Amino acid sequence: xxxxxxxxxxxxxxxxxxxxxxxxxxxxxxxxxxxxxxxxxxxxxxxxxxxxxxxxxxxxxxxxxxxxxxxxxxxxxxxxxxxxxxxxxxxxxxxxxxxxxxxxxxxxxxxxxxxxxxxxxxxxxxxxxxxxxxxxxxxxxxxxxxxxxxxxxxxxxxxxxxxxxxxxxxxxxxxxxxxxxxxxxxxxxxxxxxxxxxxxxxxxxxxxxxxxxxxxxxxxxxxxxxxxxxxxxxxxxxxxxxxxxxxxxxxxxxxxxxxxxxxxxxxxxxxxxxxxxxxxxxxxxxxxxxxxxxxxxxxxxxxxxxxxxxxxxxxxxxxxxxxxxxxxxxxxxxxxxxxxxxxxxxxxxxxxxxxxxxxxxxxxxxxxxxxxxxxxxxxxxxxxxxxxxxxxxxxxxxxxxxxxxxxxxxxxxxxxxxxxxxxxxxxxxxxxxxxxxxxxxxxxxxxxxxxxxxxxxxxxxxxxxxxxxxxxxxxxx
Ligand SMILES: Cc1ncc(COP(=O)(O)O)c(C=O)c1O
Numbered sequence: 001x002x003x004x005x006x007x008x009x010x011x012x013x014x015x016x017x018x019x020x021x022x023x024x025x026x027x028x029x030x031x032x033x034x035x036x037x038x039x040x041x042x043x044x045x046x047x048x049x050x051x052x053x054x055x056x057x058x059x060x061x062x063x064x065x066x067x068x069x070x071x072x073x074x075x076x077x078x079x080x081x082x083x084x085x086x087x088x089x090x091x092x093x094x095x096x097x098x099x100x101x102x103x104x105x106x107x108x109x110x111x112x113x114x115x116x117x118x119x120x121x122x123x124x125x126x127x128x129x130x131x132x133x134x135x136x137x138x139x140x141x142x143x144x145x146x147x148x149x150x151x152x153x154x155x156x157x158x159x160x161x162x163x164x165x166x167x168x169x170x171x172x173x174x175x176x177x178x179x180x181x182x183x184x185x186x187x188x189x190x191x192x193x194x195x196x197x198x199x200x201x202x203x204x205x206x207x208x209x210x211x212x213x214x215x216x217x218x219x220x221x222x223x224x225x226x227x228x229x230x231x232x233x234x235x236x237x238x239x240x241x242x243x244x245x246x247x248x249x250x251x252x253x254x255x256x257x258x259x260x261x262x263x264x265x266x267x268x269x270x271x272x273x274x275x276x277x278x279x280x281x282x283x284x285x286x287x288x289x290x291x292x293x294x295x296x297x298x299x300x301x302x303x304x305x306x307x308x309x310x311x312x313x314x315x316x317x318x319x320x321x322x323x324x325x326x327x328x329x330x331x332x333x334x335x336x337x338x339x340x341x342x343x344x345x346x347x348x349x350x351x352x353x354x355x356x357x358x359x360x361x362x363x364x365x366x367x368x369x370x371x372x373x374x375x376x377x378x379x380x381x382x383x384x385x386x387x388x389x390x391x392x393x394x395x396x397x398x399x400x401x402x403x404x405x406x407x408x409x410x411x412x413x414x415x416x417x418x419x420x421x422x423x424x425x426x427x428x429x430x431x432x433x434x435x436x437x438x439x440x441x442x443x444x445x446x447x448x449x450x451x452x453x454x455x456x457x458x459x460x461x462x463x464x465x466x467x468x469x470x471x472x473x474x475x476x477x
Contacts (some may be wrong), residue, residue, distance in 0.1 A: 016248050023456075025043050026329035033323065033453040045393040046458045050227055050451025051198050051367045052397055056251030060317055064252070064310040070419050076305050079275060086305050086438075093308040094295070099260060100315045101233035101242075109266055110257040112308065116224040117144035119259035122207045123220055124148035124442070126269035131156035136179045136217075138171055138204065139405035140164045140197045144243075145222050145404070148192065153231040155409045157188070166409055169200040169357045170374060175209065189217045195226035199332070199447070200357030201367035201408030203230070210459050213238075218265055224248055224257075228451060229366055231323055240265035250452070251312035253307035259298065266294070275300040286433035292422030321452070330450050334457050335361035337450070340463045347471050348374035354379075356410035356445060363385045366450030369410065371399075371442055372469045380469060386446070392465050399444040411442055417472050 007015065017023060025032045033040065036057040040047060047055060067089075074082030078091050090112075097110045113119045124147065129135060135152035137145060139161050149159045162176040171193070191212045196203045203226065210217045223232050228249045232242070242260040247253065274282060276291045278297050282289035291297045318326070326390035339360050344352040356369045372380040382398035389396050400407035408418065421437035422429070435443045448462055 006464060008280070009460050010458060012460055016166070016332075016456055020327055020332040020336065023332040024323050026160055026332075029321065029325065029329055029343055029453060030270045033455060037281060037453045041452065043393070045460045046265050046447040046448065046468070047395045048454070048458060049395050050228065050454070050463060051248070051401075051447065051449035053254070054228055054251040054451055055251055056314075057317060060250065060252050060310065060313050063089060063313045067309050067313075068306060073306060075302055077302060089304065089309045090305055093312040093368050096173045096312045097260065100319070101232055101260060102236075102263060103260060107238070107261055107262055108234060109261050109295050111261065111266075111295040112303050113243075113253055113257045113259055113299075115257040116142075116222070116243040116245040118255075119257055120144040120148060120220075120222070120239075122259050123241045123243075123261075123269065124151040126186045126202075126271045127151070127190055127218075128268060128270060129155035129157035129186045129190070130186060131159045132181070132184055133190075134183065135159045135190050135192070136162060136176075136328040138162050138164060138176070138190040140169060140171075140202065140204070140403065141192065141194060141405055142198055142222060142224070143402040143404065145194070145220070146191050148190075148220075152190075156247070159233065161405065162193075164406070164409055165203075165411075167356070169197065169202050169406065170363075171204050171411065172207075177211070180212055180217060183215050183217060187216065191217045192222065194222040194224075195232065196210065196223075196230065196365045196367070197357070197403070197406060198225040199369050199403040199445075200410065201369070201449075202357050203363045203365055205363075207236055209239050218268070225307050225367065226365065229323075229326050231327070234260070238262065246311050246314060250275040250318055252314065253304075253310040254309050255304050257309055262295075264439045266298070269298075271297065271383060277301055291393040293418060304396055317454075326452050330454065332473050333450050333454055333456065334364070334366040334368065335448075336465065337448075337455075337459045341368070341370065341461075343469050344463070344470060349373050350375050350377060352470050353466055356406075367404075367447065368453070369445045369447045371445050372466060373468070375471055378387060380472075382442065382444045385469075388468075389446075394465055396462075396465065397447045397449070399443075401447055407443075407445065410445065413438060413443075 001244040020228055036059050037324040073083045076083055076087040094110045098105055116350045129152045129196055135157050152159050160179050162179050163172045165172050193204050212219045220241040223242050224245050227244055240262045245257040277299055278292055280290045280292055341353040342359055354371050358364045
């Protein structure tokens with residue numbers, strides 16, 4: 001039996017529009033792609049790595065350059081005219097972030113950081129973990145959330161992982177509920193989970209925020225992968241700590257993120273040091289220091305101040321396009337992509353693609369993790385897939401995407417298998433050595449992720465690429 005030939009791009013697009021009539025409303029994004037993002041189509045390459053980093057519009061870069069070329073801006077820590085001009089722009093960016101997330105300034109504070117990891121570190125190093133407290137986090141988390149466990153352990157808190165269940169990779173609700181019940185009387189219990197997985201694209205329920213509060217927990221909601229294509233309404237949901245990276249939302253600038261924190265939660269943090277900008281008074285002879293109030297206490301040294309106006313420009317850009325439109329578009333394209341990939345078959349009827357996570361767009365975003373398999377059921381090494389994708393002009397990502405828990409669950413790597421590799425390598429373990437140790441199992445996956453200006457042609461191109469593996473041999477590819 002021959003694999004079923006794929007419909008051509010025009011045929012597939014017509015079928016797609018019939019199946020997803022709401023996509024028509026997102027046409028303005030095709031126009032935007034052809035103008036403000038025209039460079040994406042100049043070389044014929046396809047970009048499908050939005051979860052790693054968004055793409056910027058020409059107009060964002062121009063607006064930022066125009067602003068910088070038109071003014072004189074000094075370090076906002078001074079109070080001269082150039083400095084005050086900059087301070088005004090920094091504070092405008094701060095206010096715009098709150099507005100974008102519908103967060104009341106009476107409730108929330110925006111601390112600018114270098115990226116989401118910087119925001120997570122601020123929480124990790126300053127949260128008052130204590131010996132009768134808990135740090136509960138889901139298996140499905142970015143390493144910068146996993147890393148907080150080391151701060152928690154150092155202060156004697158108990159660290160517990162709540163599992164996610166394959167194949168959908170959703171939270172094991174009973175286990176998480178039991179973890180939350182097990183809080184004891186401590187006032188230093190922290191729950192951390194991602195609003196959207198950067199591995200499987202699963203959107204974990206925001207209801208956990210309130211469920212945790214009701215039991216006296218603080219909540220860290222990692223929104224880095226969620227906010228580029230979904231509305232996070234902080235007037236409706238009230239997590240204590242929300243880390244984000246702006247380049248994931250609108251591509252430019254890199255090097256700026258934020259910790260959006262509830263005021264009472266921020267007040268609970270005890271910073272382990274002070275730095276320039278974070279104190280009102282510090283004395284050498286008197287050996288005392290006094291911290292600033294609010295965001296200033298969490299912004300070490302000089303901010304990347306010239307980049308901050310580009311955050312306001314980026315948020316204005318997203319508002320101009322319409323986040324709901326972006327969301328609808330990514331949902332339609334993801335749904336089609338999942339179904340098209342799942343339907344690819346080898347001549348013997350075996351699937352070409354194994355997807356890790358939900359197979360339709362319900363409660364999931366536009367991040368799709370998968371592996372390709374040959375007709376005898378052998379996975380095709382993700383490094384081979386990446387090489388062939390590069391040859392085909394498709395930018396995607398492979399590996400475990402800094403989300404080892406998601407990867408281990410998806411790929412079926414047991415704690416015993418992992419431990420046996422780790423005991424043999426007490427100090428250092430290179431990735432290749434780890435791969436050899438786990439022999440016979442894939443240690444990574446392929447990830448395609450959709451974003452603001454993904455087109456139907458982009459996702460169709462990836463399906464054609466995946467179809468090219470039908471009836472290939474894993475050993476020969
Ligand atoms: C869910 C999630 N959290 C945190 C991060 C860390 O972001 P950054 O590398 O910008 O610090 C990422 C990055 O991919 C992510 O996807």
